[in-house]
Amino acid sequence: MLPLRASGECLLEGICVAWIIALVQFRLFFLIVFSVIFFGCQELAFAADQYDADTQYYEIPASETTTGYPEPYVVVRPVPLPPTPVPLLIIFHSYGGSHESFLTETDFVNTAVRQRGWMILSMLGGHPFHRGGLMSQIHTDLVLEHMQASDGDSIDFSRIYGVGFSVGGGAVLNYAARHLNFSGWRFAALVSASANLSIAHSYYEEPHSQLEYVHPLVMGGNPSEVPFHYQQYSVLEATNPSISESFSLDPETYPSIESDLSLAHNLSNIPLFLLHENSSSIPGLYHLYAQTFGLYSFLLPFGKANYEERSDINNHSWWVIDSEVACEFLENHSFEMPLGGRYLIDRTMKLFSFDVERGSEERFSxxxxxxxxxxxxxxxxxxxxxxxxxxxxxxxxxxATLPLSLLFLFQDETINEVRIFGYSAAPQEVLLNGTIANGLWEWVEDENAILLSPQLGFQKWTIHPGGTL
Known part of the structure; x- marks a missing residue:
């Protein structure tokens, strides 16, 4: 692939190389060939404000994945690569697709890479039929680790975007909901179409696919056997997933959702564009359309979700997502640390600025x-x-330079400690509900942290600093 260069450089190279070869070989043929290269290079110079694309293929061997399956993935970079970090678009493939599907089934290479200078990453997720389950999560984590090692300096981590269709639409939203690390991978905005958002509900609506759902590396059983697996790899949990009417496209019918079991909370501060094809086009996929509308209804009060039914699209394909419209939506957003919200956690992890160690492993924290x-x-x-x-x-x-107020409300006795980081010396005074909190806190000098011993119920702590970083 020819890089884009200034017209002066192209002129010099074209003339010098062509005449040297012609003189050495005494063949006019080489002069003609290299003159063509010169003119082609000169023509490229006029498009120097546009990017070309370089597609590279990688594979993580099975020995590194822990699942026994290799993980191929694709990276598309703009050429030339800008000197400053660029946005990264992560594409999650549809049911039966692969890491390469977007190359022929979408126009994102043109709209995201060539026109905007972004990078694209797309991974297999372990298997074409991964359903967004355990295998998909493990393999996606590995790919992002490799991507950070190889291209981390070129990525603008405040502008990581995700897009997915069908199974991929659910996978991208679930992955985003489960990865909210302030200093790591977190999404600035998402586009999801015709998505599988409530996996337990889809299990009952798709009897022909139930054997795929119960695979040990997908869900590992049916919804009654391993309910938490279905909840942690979904976005929505229906009150009774086996009932078709759990979700509806009727605006007057609010979805029957178990709020405390739905990771949709974690998406409340992320701009979303949710869409699906004509809802009357494929009756067998109505549950996906209804789940998409159900998520929109759930998130509507938070003001970050957008919804569209593409009445002009009558088939289940990637073309329900107009890549130009999607990129226009995504490019308006960069990651913003929320001022607050409700969050569910399915494993010991870092969520924004909080390192969370869980209690029971079989339910959400x-x-x-x-x-x-x-x-x-x-x-x-x-x-x-x-x-x-x-x-x-x-x-x-x-x-830590001013008095800090901490208001806590613990609903069970699982909590053992809260550590506050940001101090360089022990605080002057710590109060609990207005009185000196003797014996309920300590200074951890080797961590520069204040360790609090919280109580069940509501409490107010006040920390008066004695020194700062």
């Missing part, structure tokens, strides 16, 4: 947080099934 930088206050409410929390003040725009 959860908390609601609100941060108020102007008054230096943090609220952690409705906390359940969490053993310990580690809080970094700086990334929450809170400071």
């Amino acid at each position: 959860a908390f609601t947080f609100y941060r108020y930088p102007t008054v230096n206050e943090l609220q952690l409410l409705e906390v359940r099934n969490i053993q310990s929390l580690r809080v970094e003040l700086d990334s929450l725009d809170l400071t």
Whole structure:
């Protein structure tokens, strides 16, 4: 592939190389060939404000995946690669697709890479029929680790975008909901079409596919056997997944959703564009359209979700997503640390600025947080099934140089400790509900952290600093 260069460079190279070869070989043929190269190079110079695309294929061997399956993936980079970090578009393939499907089934190479200078990443997810389950999550994590090692310096981590269709539409939303690391992988905006968002509901609506769902590397059983697996790899959990009417396209029918079992909470602060094809075109896929509308209904009060039914599209294909429209939507957003919200956690992990160690492994942990930088206050409410929390003040725009207010509401006795980071010396004073909290906190000098021993129920802690970083 020819790189794009200035016309002056092309002129010099074209003339010099052509005449040298012609003189050495005494053959006019070479002069003609290299003159053609010169003119082609000169023509490219006029398009120097546009990018070309370089597609490269990679594979993580099965020995590194822990699932016994290799993981191929594709990276498309703009040529030339800009000197500053660029947005990354991560594409999740549809049912039966592959890491290469987007190359022929979408126009994202043109609209995202050639026109905008973004990078594209697309992975197999372990298997063409992964359903967004365990295998998909493991393999996606590995690909992103490799991607960060190879291209991390070229990626603008504040502008990571995701797009997926059908099974991929559910996979991208679930992966985004489960990965909200302030200093790592987190999505700025998402596009999802005709998505499988409630896997337990889809299990009952798709009897012909039930053997795929129960595969050990997908869900590992049916919804009654391993209910938490279906919940943690879904976005929505229906009150009774086996009932078809759990979701509807009727605006007057609010979806029957178990709020405390739905990772949709974690998407409340991420701009979403949700869409599906003509809902009357394929009756057998009505449950996917209804789930898409159900998610939109659930997220509507938060003001970040957008919804469209493409009445002009009558087949189940990637073309329900107009790549130009999708890119126009995505490019308007960069990651913003939310001021608060309700979040569900399915494993010990880092969520934004909180390191969370869970209690029971077979149900969600959860908390609601609100941060108020102007008054230096943090609220952690409705906390359940969490053993310990580690809080970094700086990334929450809170400071250790002023008195810090902490309002906690713990709903069970699972919690053991809360550690607050950002101090360089022991605080001058720590109060609990207005009185000195003797014996309920300690200074951990080797961590520069304050360790609090929280109580069940509501409490207010106040930390008066004695030193700062």
